[in-house]
Amino acid sequence: MKTQTVGDVMTSDVVQAHLETPFKDVVRLLDRHRIGGLPVVDHDDKVLGVISGTDLVRGQAARAEPGVRDDKGHGRRSRLPGLRHPWRGAAAEARATTAADLMTTPAITVHPEQAVPDAARVMERHHIERLPVVDEEDRLIGIATRRDLLRVFLCTDEDIRHQVIDEVLVGALGLPSDAVVVSVRDGMVRLEGRLEHRSEIPEVIRAVWRVDGVVGVVNSLTFRIDDIHPPRKHPSRRIAHHWLPER
Structure with a gap:
């Protein structure tokens, strides 16, 4: 019996960004390759975070929030109020100009030898659409999307x-x-x-x-x-004999 692994279905040619990749370049990468997100790596190809289209929308929304000023010092109104990373304020998101500022961290990753059903459950548990695939040293070697994993579940x-x-x-x-x-x-x-x-x-x-x-x-x-919880063997009980005195 062969169970397909993440390594069997992942894409090895991964579109990725680095910490210093500018905001606009990240947008261009997503648009050019028609993808919904990408991993962010350091110079050793170790995965540090993930950027999704949602992260970019949040960043843009924060730039437009009341009280947040643009590069020219003018106030800007929010078109999408309430959208922001829970750990960053609007001002911090408005200043987000690189992948390092925009990414969600830590990244949820998987290894190539993990079974596809296990990876699918990780996606479902964390409500994410893609999983960076890393080796033993946490270096990026591939990407597995929800669509990649779903192909395995097309069996009748x-x-x-x-x-x-x-x-x-x-x-x-x-x-x-x-x-x-x-x-x-x-x-x-x-x-x-x-x-x-x-x-x-x-x-x-x-x-x-x-x-x-x-x-x-x-x-x-x-x-x-039941060989897990076998019945207890009760110790043999001695029968007490009571002798009546002879009359």
């Missing part, structure tokens, strides 16, 4: 079902083909049946999660022998 439910049965349950775990009833709907896998040992259930669930296209696992498995 029937394809997923056959892979779970043939490659996971029978092939990898050596279970009888009729031990577990597998049904799949919209990538959600339901497992029903009875296994020999309780300890086999977590192993089955973990293996099914690693199948490409699986978005969730519903466990309805039971077991015959």
Whole structure:
């Protein structure tokens, strides 16, 4: 069973900015390559932050907020009130002229050997659209977008079902083909049946999660022998004999 990794789907030719890249050059990069964001790296290609289109809008909005003056000292009104980085004031954002000023940090990154479903869950958890891919020294080697990861999840439910049965349950775990009833709907896998040992259930669930296209696992498995919490053996009790005195 082969689970696709981030390294299988990432783009190696990464559009990137450096700390000193001017604001306008960042805008031009996003427009020229028709992308929604890019990583910011230092001179050793280590990822320091990420800039998205949202960051650029916030910067522009801050420049237009009441009380914030432009380079000529004129006050400017806000067209998008309330948009700003939570850790920076409007004045600081108005002065943002380089990638270092605009980027969101720290960057959420992944490694190429991580499984695609795991990377997808990271994206979902942090509400982001792209993940810089880094090596062991945190140097940028690629970028994985939400679209890249979603391609892996285009398997049909029937394809997923056959892979779970043939490659996971029978092939990898050596279970009888009729031990577990597998049904799949919209990538959600339901497992029903009875296994020999309780300890086999977590192993089955973990293996099914690693199948490409699986978005969730519903466990309805039971077991015959509880080898995780076996019943306690009570120590034998001595029977007290009470002798009555002879009359």
